[in-house]
Amino acid sequence: MHLGTWETKLAGPDSLNSNRFTLIYNREGFFFTSMHLILFLLFAAFCLAGAVNLLLQTHPINSSLSLIVVMTSLAVLYLLLGAEFLAIAQIIIYAGAVMVLFTFVVMLLNAGREDRTLGSRAARPIGLPAVVVILGVIATVIIRAQGLGAAHLGQGLTNAPNQSNLVLLSQILFHELLLPFEVTSVLILIAILGAVALARSDGSNADANERTAAK
């Protein structure tokens, strides 16, 4: 961790504080050596529990809240993998904006418990074994793959000590990929206009409502 050396410099080599910081960051304590593993296991368990809870809940608002748990835990896993910018973007964009939109729509449409219908019976006996087979194949390939290596905590994308990967990310994003970046902003603008045009209510929708009510 670069933080340790930085704090030590701030406190000065002669002060008492520096000893404390080197004690924490000297990579000898049990917590430091296994911190990555403990955090990974904890938040991987949160992820899986949230995803399973999303399936088990019958009310959409509970499903959306468990999806927020999944996305926030994924942000912590991004931090462990050395992607600080993506971790913050995950929280702001996904756990913030997208899931607020989902929760808002669930409340707006007053979506109640989902009802079991005939269609769900066909999906289970065919779909679930297929999913198990797909997961088994992917897991076998990953486990048997050689040379995947391990993720080291606090390791950026380069070996340069003072360069965060935010610098690298912005260099590529604003030099090499400037045009795709700007095109994405146009895409989002079109998406906003499309969403407003789709969700706007006009006279024809009221007619359709009456027709379904009449049936």
Added chain:
Amino acid sequence: MSFLAHDVPISWYLLLSAALFALGIVGFLIKRNLITVFMSIELMLNAVNLSFVAFASQWHAVKGQIFVFFVMLVAAAEAAVGLAIIIAVFRARSTLAVDRIDLMKL
């Protein structure tokens, strides 16, 4: 407890990603609510993002993280349009059950 001293293998991250993706497929198959089906799609997108970040960390390449950034932006746009479509469908049909939304015309 010697294994505790090691770092986490990349393959564990990939296995977690595969498990999340499979759970997303299961949700897509068994959930009967239109909004929850859409949430399962978001879960699958997130699972793929995790494996992108894991591979970027393995190869020390920033391109994987940039790909995840663009996936996030496109997913945000997709969520806005998708939820607007869901609102329009609910206005037309007064239901969110996917089995009852089986006609293309109004």
